[in-house]
Amino acid sequence: MTLGLVIVLFLLGELNAELGTTPNLKHIVIGRCYNYITLISPSSRYNCEGIWREFEEAVVRRTPCSVRVKDYKRMFQATPQTLPCDKLLFWSKTHDLVHSYSAATRRFWTLEDTLVGYMFNDLIWCGMEERDRGFNFSACPEWSECVNHPVYSLWKKASQNFAEAACGNITVILNGSLKDAFNRKSMFGGVELDSLNPRMVTHVNIKVVTNLEGPYIESCTQGSIVDLIKILHTRGFHWTCTDNDLTLMILQCMKNPKQYSCLTCSDSLLNRKRPVL
Structure with missing residues (x-):
């Protein structure tokens, strides 16, 4: 009985620890910062310890x-970054696929490729009461x-800055296997979309991707994607919309090659006529 109680308490402790601030947060954040300025963007000049101090002050001086958003002002002032035109990639409910796509093509920047996004990706934090x-x-x-x-609050400000910096062609990848693939309550629909400047963004490329096994709920001509297109049109953006992008489908099939849709895709690629040399 005593042993069982100890095990239950241990498991509860483990569960609570997972819900709290990420262990070793300071070392992770500062370490990622140094990794970023050393290996990813060696031409950058940032004070990693200074960024941490501004972040820490914003969090621990307030209740959870x-x-x-404005409490992170000094931290964001310490992390200015110029982003490239024609390369920004936005997403909603397509996290893993988007980052596989970005890594495979090497043509895009996601929010997580910026310094702030890289430093705080997948981390949790809060102060004491x-x-x-x-x-x-x-x-x-x-x-x-x-x-x-x-x-x-941190991700809201980071997302706003990311969208405000967008210029040229941008790409948005949405999940057509979900109802409300475009959701006004999401970070893209509620923050980033409104922060895009039609005078700086020349074209919005929407890619709607569905899970290989379905369901096939939304597309460029159906569901909430139509609402997104209406908003873009009203605000003066030029746009295109594509269903079932081949590159995205290939990336999905690499993880699950036995899916029927992957087999048919493979057959169609093999049967394509090669150009005459």
């Missing part, structure tokens, strides 16, 4: 549900529990 008591490694609130969530 009271970290506003008592201010200036450091980070809470036991439990952090869910995003839905508070408007000014410390993680949400």
Whole structure:
């Protein structure tokens, strides 16, 4: 009985730890910063310890549900970055596929390729209920529990900056296997879309991708994607929309080659006529 109680308490402790601030957060964030300026963008000049100090001050001096976007102002001022035109890639509910696509083509920049996105990707953080008591490694609130969530506020500002910097052609990849693939409550639909400047962005390329096994719910001519196109048209953006992009499908098939749609795709590629040399 005692052993069983110990095991239950241990598992509860493990669960709570997973919901709290990511362990070794400081070392991870500063380490990623140094990795970024050393290996990814060696021409960059950033003060990694200084960025951490501004981040830490924004979080630990406030209760977990009271970290506003503007509280990260000094941190973002310490991380200015010029982004390339014609390469920005936006997404919603297509995280893994988008980053595989970006890595495979080497033609795009996602938010996670920026310094801030790289430093804080997949991390969790929040302060204690008592201010200036450091980070809470036991439990952090869910995003839905508070408007000014410390993680949400940082990503909201990072997303806004990313979209405001967009110029030339941009690409958006949405999940057509979901109802409301374009959702006004998502980071793309609620923050990034409104931050795009039609005087700087010349073309919006929408790619709608579905799961290999379906369901096939939305497309360029059906569902919420139509609403997105209407918004783009109203705001003066030029756009194109593509269903079932071949490169995206090939990337999906690399992970699940036995899917029927992958077999038919393979056959069609093999049966293509080769150009006469």
